Amino acid sequence: MSNLSKIGKLIHLYMDEIELGGETNTPEFIITSTAKVLNETGGRNWIPIIVKEVGEDRYQVIGNSFIFAVAEAAGLEKVWCIIADKSEETEKISKILSGEKIPQINLSTATRDEIKTALQYLIEKPDSQLKGVKLAVATNRIDEAPRQYWKDFQPITKLKCGITTSKVNALKEVFYLSPQPIPELEKVNLSTATKDEIQAALKYLIEKPNSQLKQVELTKATERIAEAPRQNWKSLEPITKLKCGIGKAKINALKEIFYLRNVN
Template identity: 80%
Template sequence: MSSLNDQGNLMYLYIDEIEPGNGTNTPEFLISATAKTLNETGGRNWVPVIVKEVGEDQYQVIGNSFIFAVAQAAGLEKVWCIIADESEETEKISKILSGEKIPQINLSTATRDEIKAALQYLIEKPESKLKGVKLPVVTNRIDEAPRQYWKDFQPITKLGCGITTAKVNALKEVFFLTPQPIPEPEKVNLSTATKDEIKAALQYLIEKPDSKLKQIDIEKATNRIDEAPRLYWKNLEPITKLGCGITKVKVNALKQVFFLTPEPMPEIITDRNILNSMTVTELKKMAKKQEIPGYTKKKKEELVELLSAIN
């Protein structure tokens, strides 16, 4: 393979000793027109081809493939080349520096400015799928999101930034991910938790591999749970009645991150939210204590109406 003495050197190599590698997708017109100009100006490629040695006196193009194609079209016998090493990293950077490969940035760790520059490149491309996306909005939403844990780009479609499922694959051209493991949070007391604590715990569950809560709308679930009378819950079953997508099949998953320290239910409750969260049996028991006549034949809606009207 290539001698260390040759690496980095400019060498004048016979063109028939060089394999084109991946070649170039440059239109034939540009190749032939440039080849004609090259011949008219002395036939010397002042910009060298980047090659690596693949055998004794055998080389392969890893950068500036367009120049090699032009040299072939011009009928040159020899071409000026720089000898590179055989590493994948060298081939990758050679293609990037010669404009044959788009550089990618790590979205898991990228700065806000890096995210903005990459998105701007995509938005401004001809026939871009991201044409209608507002750059400041999408930049801020992605920058503020917990992207260090993302395993793919799908969470972006839930940020409300204009990048839908149909558009998200366009991001793969400029971004890649190196996700960190999601740290397991300490259990949160759902009886007293803040809205932010509830949301963070739910997000952990939703983003876990094989999560039963994958399709849950986190904003909706957070709001419904936060507004519910959870201070009096003895278990997590009332969540299944909040209309937030967490069914009886899914509710047990919440035990991984939540626990309860319920307070005793007051004897007199007039708050409709609390009353609506109670069972008919509990409402009738309360109505009995309040000596409401005919309570045994009342439906839930009627019991809530009667109990909420007590002064």
């Protein structure tokens, strides 16, 4: 039988033709007691082991490794297997479907419901590192954050959602990130900008990862800057006197987007 014709076939293979390719985390008692039941009921693995071909008459387990461990403990000479292709995608889904690997969600694009169910799983796990985290608060704050631009999970520690630096690594079990490039806005002439232009530019600056303006209230800052006599400003310093949350330590952050040019 050719290699291609074997793909997807149920085949009876000798145990000595198969290697585990990893370890099973199942307790020894469960393996040995299941092996005893298997021998007592005819010694046939009705649920097949998923393998891929790694050489001539050589195979490696990529799914249902528990069944392989049980068959080995039971002393079976041959086991029923399904031969899969060698792609990483096939190995990944085989491990997920056999319960050996936890599926991960892309936090950059996840829906609110996906974030909620993943967090709930982590919070409710025995010995969870996220015990005490309020599910609704964490879900809402992560969902509303500019996570599409995150390069790591550290920004979550600044959301005041109960997930601190000591807990953030627990998220890696169910989440991964595929960050998008931060879109660049055209610079805005603050001397003549409309209220909408000011708001869009401030929103961009506030939502940037590691923004110096994180705590600035967008609506208040927009209104106070829009209402100020900015057409006469020679620098951005007057903004520090508007009581809009942008003090002297933060004013330089505005220069990324805003400039002044009096057109009169």
